[in-house]
Amino acid sequence: MNALAKLRIQATWAERLPLPFETAGAIRFDHQAQFHPLRFAASLTKGLRIFENTAYRALDGRSVRTDHGSIRAEKIIVATHFPVINWHGLYWMKLCQHRSYVLALENAPDVQGMYIDERMGGLSFRNAQGMLLMGGGAHRTGKRGGGYAALAAPATDKLKV
Ligand SMILES: Cc1cc2nc3c(=O)[nH]c(=O)nc-3n(C[C@H](O)[C@H](O)[C@H](O)COP(=O)(O)OP(=O)(O)OC[C@H]3O[C@@H](n4cnc5c(N)ncnc54)[C@H](O)[C@@H]3O)c2cc1C
Structure with missing residues (x-):
């Protein structure tokens, strides 16, 4: 406390x-939110194309390389929980x-x-x-x-x- x-x-x-x-x-802790995470994510991504079962392999500028081809985007947000591009610090080896x-x-x-x-x-x-x-x-x-x-x-x- x-x-x-x-x-x-x-x-x-x-x-x-x-x-x-x-x-x-x-x-x-009062006033916490309880919500459906998939409905929340669906609402955030309205109008965007979603590629499921598509693992990130590398970042080439504004393009993400996958096993099925490359995906180009104006903005790229990395939200993989475990860092996949941050080699500095080698966090993926420590987690x-x-x-x-x-x-x-x-x-x-x-x-x-x-x-x-x-x-x-x-x-x-x-x-x-x-x-x-x-x-x-x-x-x-x-x-x-x-x-x-x-x-x-x-x-x-x-x-x-
Ligand atoms: C059983 C359980 C209950 C929980 N309950 C709560 C709760 O009540 N309240 C709360 O606040 N938190 C809770 N948490 C914690 C919460 O789920 C996490 O903190 C949160 O999901 C983290 O969000 P994130 O977006 O960082 O990562 P994640 O939700 O893990 O999302 C990361 C995504 O990136 C994808 N990904 C990873 N690597 C790649 C790659 N190379 N290429 C493409 N995609 C990739 C994964 O498939 C995943 O979909 C709970 C967790 C668990 C396991």
């Missing part, structure tokens, strides 16, 4: 949460990939918000389209651990679904 106050980020401490299991408490999993649960409680566990590998909860989305089970790609098995036990024990 002190760190957030120093950064002037508004947050409050919440003891009682509408989750169907015991919690030690939570840091609450690692994680995979996490989500269960969409029917007949589950309405948790009235979005929650994320502060533990590495913890759980997340939010409702969408009448279902409860429970995320977690994260592990480094190529390594064992987590997975859907890590979600099955809390779904039964904590949520009783």
Whole structure:
């Protein structure tokens, strides 16, 4: 809480949460948006041509080279999450990939918000389209651990679904 106050980020401490299991408490951030990321992206890209399954290979001026040919554009924004053109710093060698999993649960409680566990590998909860989305089970790609098995036990024990 002190760190957030120093950064002037508004947050409050919440003891009682509408989750169907015991919690030690939570840091609450009000006025967060919950939206459908694909609908959001579709709206941003209205009128643009989309090339799916087309990996970037190299940048030649205003042209992006792919395995199927080159795509020319007035403006190019690199939004690949992992840097693909920034050789300076070799960030792609210092970063690692994680995979996490989500269960969409029917007949589950309405948790009235979005929650994320502060533990590495913890759980997340939010409702969408009448279902409860429970995320977690994260592990480094190529390594064992987590997975859907890590979600099955809390779904039964904590949520009783
Ligand atoms: C399970 C889960 C739940 C999450 N929940 C939340 C949440 O509730 N709220 C929140 O704020 N954040 C959440 N996040 C984090 C959020 O999803 C990421 O921070 C965000 O998606 C990053 O956006 P981005 O555009 O940088 O990258 P990405 O969304 O990863 O998009 C990068 C895109 O670039 C493409 N790409 C990569 N390399 C190439 C290449 N060489 N050529 C062509 N295309 C390429 C990829 O295919 C991908 O489509 C969650 C993440 C996960 C995994």
